[in-house]
Amino acid sequence: MQFGDTEDRRMLSDMLRRFLAENYANDMRSKLAETQSGFSAEIWAGLAELGIIGALFSEEVGGFGGAGFDISTVFEELGRAGTVEPLLDTLYAGGLIADLGDEAQKELLAPVIAGEKQIAFAHGEPGSRYDLSHVETHAAQTAAGFTLTGAKSVVGNGAAADTIVVSARTSGEVRDANGISLFVVPVNAKGLSRKPYAKLDGGNAAEIALDGVEVPSSALLGPLGCAFDAIEFRAASAITAICAEALGAMEQAKDLTVEYLKTRQQFGRPIGKFQALQHRMVEILIDVEQARSAVINAADHLEGDRLTRERMVSAAKNLIGRTGRRISEECVQMHGGIGMTEEYALSHFARRLILIDHVLGDADHHLERFIALGKSA
Structure with missing residues (x-):
């Protein structure tokens, strides 16, 4: 490695x-x-x-x-x-x-x-949950190009994007991997509407409606109906990225808690002197190092064969989801009430770690996926 x-x-x-x-x-x-x-x-x-x-x-x-x-x-x-x-x-x-x-x-x-334009990927739909192949949005081929109709949910950066990559089905059933196509759509396209909102952990997202959006043939991204493999690979890249982000958030939550334990006084001495809290901090340190190993493993296999890549990515996301929740809860508990006040940085890291578990598949989803991929090996 x-x-x-x-x-x-x-x-x-x-x-x-x-x-x-x-x-x-x-x-x-x-x-x-x-x-x-x-x-x-x-x-x-x-x-x-x-x-x-x-x-x-x-x-x-x-x-x-x-x-x-x-x-x-x-x-x-x-x-x-x-x-x-x-x-x-x-x-x-x-x-x-x-x-x-x-x-x-x-x-x-x-x-x-260059930082001059913004892009977004509109793939998730109201009924898709974590299934990458679930695409109901439909693209009908016309003499001039394609007409897109459907709805996309929780599109990250959807409110600020100048261009949106949209997934739509050109053939097959709703959950088929085959038949999914991608289109590059400008946000000012007629029939495209956005409903932006703030996310709980920061940043923005948008609900996007596609009401007969007409795009030329040149908007098709890649071969017709063959986009799933690229979507899956880039999802793996995004999962690796968000696992690494979670690792950084865990490190910062740990450091904030260590500093708090050194300065918070009780019974005339820092609470970090109490053995029970020291043991809890050791558990957090071990969790962080396990998370680091999982991120390294996922990053190292990102360019490997499909089966190994997907198993390692799911293994990392499962561990990060479980570990992130445990660390955020432990750090908040050792801080007490101040740990969840908006003015204190830990509240953001705790909230972000909890919500990261639900981005691109939660811990349970990736555990089931890891097992299923192992059976197909």
Whole structure:
């Protein structure tokens, strides 16, 4: 196993950590929640200038990274700082364009990497839950192109996006892997409407309605009806990213709790001197290191064969879901009431860790998936 801790990645990590420490204050999240975009344009421009967005993409499309450990390095630092910027949505949607796009479509990524444009991936639907192959949105082929009809739910960055990658069924039944196509749709397309809202853990999402949206044939991304494999691969990349983000959030929650135990006095001494709390902190430390191993394992297998990749990604997501909940609960309990006050940073990390479990499949879903993939090996 290659742990991916190269000098370039260490420099990337250090640079991003310094930038966020200097520019990302705790009270920013509540202020950003009141904006339509849900994130800071200044921070986004700074991330682009530092090359952080480019680190998520290969040199072929204008980036300089894109490997599993590049993704995990960036997202661990984002999680440590508690950012709400839509890099996960950029990775998911941009990755699909990079994988399937023609030359004209790939040109859309240049302004995205430069921080000038926003993209999103509209795939989840009201009845799909965690099933990637569940697509009811329909694309009817016409003489001029396609007509899209359907609804998409919880589209991350859907409110701020300039361009949306939309999945739609061109053949097959609702749950068939075959027959799913992708389309690149501008947000000003006639018949496309968005209902934006703030997410509980920061950032924004949108419900998107497609009422007879007409797009030209050039909007088709990749071969007709053959998008599932690319969606699954990019979902694996996104899961690896969010697991790394959770790892960074766990580290920060742990550090905040250690500092609190050192300073909070009871019976004339810091409560961190009490053996019962020391034992609980040891358990948290072990959990964090297990989570780190799971993220390394997922990142290392991201470029491997499909079955191994998907098993390792599901194993990581299952462990991160269980561990994130346990760490957030333990840290809040050791803080007491202050741990859940909006003004204190721990509340954000605890909330984010709980909700990460429900992004792209919860712990139970991925445990069942891991077992099923093992049986098919």
